[in-house]
Amino acid sequence: MLNRATSLCRRLLPALVALVPALAVGQNAVARKPPTMADVIAASKPTDWVPLDPQNTLYVEMPAGRVIIALAPQFAPQYVANVKVLARAHYYDGLAIERVQDNFVAQWGDADHAKPLGTAERSVHAEFMAALKDVSFTPLPDTDTYAPAVGFSGSFPAARDPKTGQAWLVHCYGMVGAGRDNDVDSGNGSELYVVIGQAPRQLDRNAALIGRVVQGMQLLATLPRGTGALGFYERPADRTPIKSVRVAADVPQAERTPLEVMRTDTHTFAELVESRRNRRDDWYKVPAGRIDVCNVPLPVREHSAQGAGH
Amino acid sequence: MLNRATSLCRRLLPALVALVPALAVGQNAVARKPPTMADVIAASKPTDWVPLDPQNTLYVEMPAGRVIIALAPQFAPQYVANVKVLARAHYYDGLAIERVQDNFVAQWGDADHAKPLGTAERSVHAEFMAALKDVSFTPLPDTDTYAPAVGFSGSFPAARDPKTGQAWLVHCYGMVGAGRDNDVDSGNGSELYVVIGQAPRQLDRNAALIGRVVQGMQLLATLPRGTGALGFYERPADRTPIKSVRVAADVPQAERTPLEVMRTDTHTFAELVESRRNRRDDWYKVPAGRIDVCNVPLPVREHSAQGAGH
Numbered sequence: 001m002l003n004r005a006t007s008l009c010r011r012l013l014p015a016l017v018a019l020v021p022a023l024a025v026g027q028n029a030v031a032r033k034p035p036t037m038a039d040v041i042a043a044s045k046p047t048d049w050v051p052l053d054p055q056n057t058l059y060v061e062m063p064a065g066r067v068i069i070a071l072a073p074q075f076a077p078q079y080v081a082n083v084k085v086l087a088r089a090h091y092y093d094g095l096a097i098e099r100v101q102d103n104f105v106a107q108w109g110d111a112d113h114a115k116p117l118g119t120a121e122r123s124v125h126a127e128f129m130a131a132l133k134d135v136s137f138t139p140l141p142d143t144d145t146y147a148p149a150v151g152f153s154g155s156f157p158a159a160r161d162p163k164t165g166q167a168w169l170v171h172c173y174g175m176v177g178a179g180r181d182n183d184v185d186s187g188n189g190s191e192l193y194v195v196i197g198q199a200p201r202q203l204d205r206n207a208a209l210i211g212r213v214v215q216g217m218q219l220l221a222t223l224p225r226g227t228g229a230l231g232f233y234e235r236p237a238d239r240t241p242i243k244s245v246r247v248a249a250d251v252p253q254a255e256r257t258p259l260e261v262m263r264t265d266t267h268t269f270a271e272l273v274e275s276r277r278n279r280r281d282d283w284y285k286v287p288a289g290r291i292d293v294c295n296v297p298l299p300v301r302e303h304s305a306q307g308a309g310h
Numbered sequence: 311m312l313n314r315a316t317s318l319c320r321r322l323l324p325a326l327v328a329l330v331p332a333l334a335v336g337q338n339a340v341a342r343k344p345p346t347m348a349d350v351i352a353a354s355k356p357t358d359w360v361p362l363d364p365q366n367t368l369y370v371e372m373p374a375g376r377v378i379i380a381l382a383p384q385f386a387p388q389y390v391a392n393v394k395v396l397a398r399a400h401y402y403d404g405l406a407i408e409r410v411q412d413n414f415v416a417q418w419g420d421a422d423h424a425k426p427l428g429t430a431e432r433s434v435h436a437e438f439m440a441a442l443k444d445v446s447f448t449p450l451p452d453t454d455t456y457a458p459a460v461g462f463s464g465s466f467p468a469a470r471d472p473k474t475g476q477a478w479l480v481h482c483y484g485m486v487g488a489g490r491d492n493d494v495d496s497g498n499g500s501e502l503y504v505v506i507g508q509a510p511r512q513l514d515r516n517a518a519l520i521g522r523v524v525q526g527m528q529l530l531a532t533l534p535r536g537t538g539a540l541g542f543y544e545r546p547a548d549r550t551p552i553k554s555v556r557v558a559a560d561v562p563q564a565e566r567t568p569l570e571v572m573r574t575d576t577h578t579f580a581e582l583v584e585s586r587r588n589r590r591d592d593w594y595k596v597p598a599g600r601i602d603v604c605n606v607p608l609p610v611r612e613h614s615a616q617g618a619g620h
Contacts, residue, residue, distance in 0.1 A: 102528045103483050128596075145452050145602045173413050173508045182592045197531075198483045198508055198604050202589055205596040218412045218535040221507075225528040279512055282492045286438075286515040292455045294508050 034280050040272045041262075041299055048268040049260040050155075051303055052214070054249035056080065058087060059257070060216075061243040067216035068248075068257060069176055072156050074135050075169050076127040076210045079178050083189040083210060085120040087245045091190065096239035097223055101231025103197030106220045107179065108242055109190055117190060126184035127208045129168045132160050137167055138265045140273065142290040146170075146201045150293040152264035156212060157293045159204065169209035172199045172294035176211045196221045199294040214261060214300050260303040272299070344590050350582045351572075351609055358578040360465075361570040361613055362524070364559035366390065368397060369567070370526075371553040377526035378558075378567060379486055380465050384445050385479050386437040386520045389488050393499040393520060395430040397555045401500065406549035407533055411541025413507030416530045417489065418552055419500055427500060436494035437518045439478045442470050447477055448575045450583065452600040456480075456511045460603040462574035466522060467603045469514065479519035482509045482604035486521045506531045509604040524571060524610050570613040582609070 035043070052070055060067040073080040086092060098111040137160055139151035147159035153167065157175070160167040169175065175195050180187030187208060194213060213220070223240055226233040233239050248256055262269055273296055278287035345353070362380055370377040383390040396402060408421040447470055449461035457469035463477065467485070470477040479485065485505050490497030497518060504523055523530070533550055536543040543549050558566055572579055583606055588597035 102531055142455050143453060144455060145600055146598055184595055199602075201602065201605065202586070202594075202598045204598070206594055221412055222532050222534060224532060276512070284512075284516055285494055288456055288512045288514070290455055292509075292511065295511065 034278070035271060035275055036281060037272055037275045037297070037299075040268060040275055044262070044268050048263055048266050049301075049303065050263050051258070051260040052248070054251075054256065055247065056211075057248035058083070058211070059244075059246045059248055059251060060092075061246070062216075062219055063241060063243065064219050065216060066257065067219055068214050068259065069211045070155050070214050070261070071211040072154070072169060072209065074154060075130050075156070075158075075167075076178075076208045078121070078124045079127055079187070079189050079208050079210045082121050082124055083178075083192070084247050086117070086189060087247050088250065089118045089120065090244070091115060091118065091120065092242055092245035094241065094243075096236075096241045097220075098226075098239055099193075099230065099232045100196070100220075100223045100225050102225045104195075104200060104231065105193040106196050106223055107191060107193040109179065109192065111236070111239065117188065120190070121188055123183075123185050124178075124188050124208070126180075126187075128184070128205045129166045132162070132165050132167045135167050136265060138269070140291065140293055140296070142277070142292075144293060146204060152269075152293075152296075155214070155261050155264065155298060156209075157296070159293075168205050170199070170293060171195055171201055171203045171209065172212075173197070174213040174217050175209050176213060177203065178208045178210055180207060194220050199292075212298075214259060214298070215257065258303050259300055262299040264298070272297075344588070345581060345585055346591065347582055347585045347607070347609075350578060350585055354572070354578050358573055358576050359570040359611075359613065360573050361568070362558070364561075364566065365557065366521075367558035368393070368521070369554075369556045369558055369561060370402075371556070372526075372529055373551060373553065374529050375526060376567065377529055378524050378569065379521045380524050380571070381521040382464070382466050382479060382519065384464060385440050385466070385468075385477075386488075386518045388431070388434045389437055389497070389499050389518050389520045392431050392434055393488075393502070394557050396427070396499060397557050398560065399428045399430065400554070401425060401428065401430065402552055402555035404551065404553075406546075406551045407530075408536075408549055409503075409540065409542045410506070410530075410533045410535050412535045414505075414510060414541065415503040416506050416533055417501060417503040419489065419502065421546070421549065427498065430500070431498055433493075433495050434488075434498050434518070436490075436497075438494070438515045439476045442472070442475045442477045445477050446575060448579070450601065450603055450606070452587070452602075454603060456514060462579075462603075462606075465524070465571050465574065465608060466519075467606070469603075478515050480509070480603060481505050481511055481513045481519065482522075483507070484523040484527050485519050486523060487513065488518045488520055490517060504530050509602075522608075524569060524608070525567065568613050569610055572609040574608070582607075 056071040058069040071080045097108045099107040135153045137153050139149050144150040148161045150159045157170045157172045159170050173195050177193050178187045178189045179191035228234040277291045366381040368379040381390045407418045409417040445463045447463050449459050454460040458471045460469045467480045467482045469480050483505050487503050488497045488499045489501035538544040587601045
């Protein structure tokens with residue numbers, strides 16, 4: 001019975017963004033079986049990984065711990081800049097999670113609409129898409145319901161349309177976006193949301209995605225759902241406070257979380273994708289042979305101090 | 311700023327399975343705008359809805375409330391029968407949620423492997439697929455990454471392959487499946503899991519889906535994630551107890567939750583799907599024009615006593 005409990009998922013998808021320790025495998029690299037994700041990670045080289053850029057990493061400190069967001073300035077440069085201005089002005093400190101809608105988003109901001117934005121921009125131009133020529137793009141081999149092609153751009157799930165020459169980030173679990181009013185230019189990053197359920201891909205190209213959570217998703221995904229319309233909390237007392245939001249570069253070295261993520265433009269990552277497209281362990285009887293972009297995990301791990309330089 | 315907070319999602323997806331009250335709209339049915347989901351629901355007829363079958367509905371009573379599961383005997387008749395035998399023998403009562411893995415599944419069962427199965431079957435034949443000719447199927451218009459065609463069969467998201475003549479339920483948020491060992495016939499329904507994140511479609515056709523949660527998903531989705539491998543709790547004290555699991559038909563009428571769900575084989579449901587494929591309100595600038603089967607909500611509401619007969 002333990003087997004039943006554990007075997008179901010011994011070989012299954014860890015969290016989409018999982019903190020994957022280096023696993024002790026790969027002794028028999030000549031084995032005929034295709035490598036599992038654990039094999040691929042164990043066999044990876046230091047150059048298959050890239051540390052988070054402290055200038056483009058946010059630490060969201062919540063009562064239960066730290067949520068770490070990797071920012072995406074390639075796709076939303078003005079939004080990312082504005083969010084950093086707000087963070088450095090301590091704008092978010094003392095605000096709260098004001099909304100959690102099951103299978104959709106958790107959102108924080110100034111529910112009382114009282115806090116001045118300081119020197120930050122009041123409105124940021126809609127950064128919902130980028131020019132394909134300006135961003136990297138590693139396509140996945142499989143079709144997608146929503147876009148002509150999907151894949152990865154840096155550490156982010158993305159889509160592209162060769163006909164229009166556009167690329168955009170896609171709303172997978174853990175992606176972070178900026179709220180806005182009906183006017184496409186009305187957002188500014190003071191309200192941010194995180195996807196906590198099935199990818200709401202209908203939001204793609206309708207809102208600016210500014211990054212993704214790479215650690216601490218469980219702190220957001222387990223928050224009580226709001227009982228008001230759209231998951232807003234009906235009583236202020238139900239909100240979960242945001243203690244602070246800091247740019248990692250502004251945090252003393254000793255207090256940083258030294259994470260690195262797997263590069264997505266490498267042969268190693270292609271092998272990882274293949275290991276997830278076709279699960280080959282003894283539990284799986286019908287390998288899917290394909291994968292949704294939002295089901296591809298991005299391996300994340302702590303790196304040692306000397307590893308930070310590669 | 312309230313607008314920014316609320317407008318982002320005033321018109322967005324409620325929970326995949328949302329308890330949708332009849333909304334006061336539809337005054338101007340002649341308006342040119344295509345109907346929203348709220349319009350479609352408001353204009354629906356009693357015959358567009360079907361009450362849950364008490365003989366195929368489970369009430370999972372947890373400390374925080376009731377989780378309601380609609381069973382799928384069309385696809386997993388032996389599993390459903392065995393689960394009902396186990397429920398009626400009070401097998402699940404006093405067991406616990408033993409595992410919650412972020413963005414994957416919550417799972418309950420007999421973590422101590424001590425409870426006798428009584429008259430229930432020890433192993434159930436793999437019911438991972440059904441013959442297409444034996445089940446209803448209403449296709450969606452859009453392509454799917456994983457299957458030749460997807461749509462709905464009764465209240466459940468499903469896929470089909472005309473070449474093989476097979477149909478199967480798909481692993482969307484809220485779907486309930488039965489754990490098993492490596493042997494495909496090794497499951498029996500004593501261990502059940504519920505999808506709490508991005509649809510793990512790689513499980514399709516590899517495990518028996520026996521139903522879906524139609525109310526109370528937030529009680530499962532907010533459970534603390536286990537810190538052990540695969541989200542298993544490391545300390546028994548961390549587990550959340552299952553007070554009881556009952557077949558609704560065995561619960562006194564006054565204690566039942568009288569739910570009805572929208573039929574999926576109607577013109578009304580097709581209109582609802584279309585309203586979600588193309589979001590037409592003022593917030594959306596780029597309607598997706600397509601939808602993933604796991605993004606189609608199944609409207610659920612309480613019905614009045616006299617409505618139960620239709």
